[in-house]
Amino acid sequence: MYSWPHTAQLIETQLSQVQELKESIRHALTSSRPGPCIDCEILLDAFRKLKQAQETVDQHVRYNAFWQSAIDRDRSYFDARTRLLDALLKIQSSGGSVAREGPVSGGDPQELKQQINDRESIHPPLYVKASRSGARWLITVPIYTDIRDGDFLDRFEQAGERIWKSEDGKFQLDITVKSVDVAALYRPDRGPALGEKLDLEAHVGRFPADGAVLTTGARSTFASLGRFVVLGPGEISTHVLAHELGHLLGFEDEYIRGYRDLGADGFEVLELIVDRQSLMSVPGSGRVLRRHFERLLEKIAVRE
Ligand SMILES: [Zn+2]
Structure with missing residues (x-):
């Protein structure tokens, strides 16, 4: 809160x-005695x-x-999220799990039910592909980057493949990071100079479309669903990187953000975490769950 x-x-x-x-x-300082400083x-x-x-x-x-x-x-969007959040709180307080059935109050019940169903919705982009070998599934994700720090890229790839893997080894990710030359992206124009302020959306738009984009230049790290991750300055843990990778696979954040109007004091911002186990709910410590892989494959299968 x-x-x-x-x-x-x-x-x-x-x-x-x-x-x-x-x-x-x-x-x-004033009562210092000779000898070691006890305090x-x-x-x-x-x-x-x-x-x-x-x-x-x-x-x-x-x-x-x-x-x-x-x-x-964006009041109307957050009003809808707040209605969903309240409906979920009500279900939780009545002892039920957050189910997809049951009455929900406030707003349009049909709309709320739809939103509860959509909460776990995932939209894998076309560049995410799945292939099967025996009982195992391999999910491939090509990622273009203009980041030159090889150590970081290795860490990103390894963390992604290690964290996005089911315990029984049935589901596994294969990330391919491809370096792109910034000057070539901008040709025949001049590429951006080091430290120059970038229009991030336009910058990402110059990358090939058959893969995700990993780049830098944000004030704080953010991702767009199924398209890019822009890193901010400062350290980023491998778990948070894996969470951002989840967005590249097409997963939305699973927590729900709503608000209360405090009048002149602004808003009280509320966050409801529905599943503490999940990496897409709790970026710092959550895990990739079996349902993540199952949802992902389900969507890819329907698409193909
Ligand atoms: Zn997120």
Whole structure:
């Protein structure tokens, strides 16, 4: 749950702890005795905790800045998501699992049922192909990239293939990363200079269409369904990379984002995680589940 009042409260709590630590340090300095510093470890520990809390505050500020304006720009979409979220909460609180049947209230019941069904919908792009050898399925994904960091590309490929694999080895991914020369993409025009601000959509549009695109230049990492991943600066864990790869395969995020209107205080942004086990619900720790592969093959089979 995120909102500006909640963030303000976080900041206030942290500021009072900063004040407390300052006083403890001052006290330790004025009453220093000869010999080893007894309080130093405790003070250092308190400092580390504060530093961690500062990162949390930063994350809340960034999250609010992004999602509050996104909701404001597209109220009708988020109204529909909020109705879905409320319907799912109601089903959960009545002890039921989030089923595809049963009455749902608010909004158009037919529309909500449709949305609950669509929640797990997946739209594999044409470049994702499946082939069978005996009882095993191999799913191939070609990815074009203008990233030159070979170590990173190896890590991406290995993480993707390791995490997108069923335990019994029945389903497996085969990622092929192909490097493209940026200058060739822009010919006869001049390619973008290093550090030049890019129109990311237009940039991705220059890549061949028979594969996904992996590129850089975003302020924070984001993906478009079945087409591209644009990386932001900073470290990205292998699990999050595998989650982004899920978007390239055509999977949507499985969590549902809705909101409450707080009037002058903006919105309270809500997230409902339906399945904590799933990589597409929880990018940091979720797993690829059997149903992911089954849904993917089902869709590819219908298409062919
Ligand atoms: Zn995602």
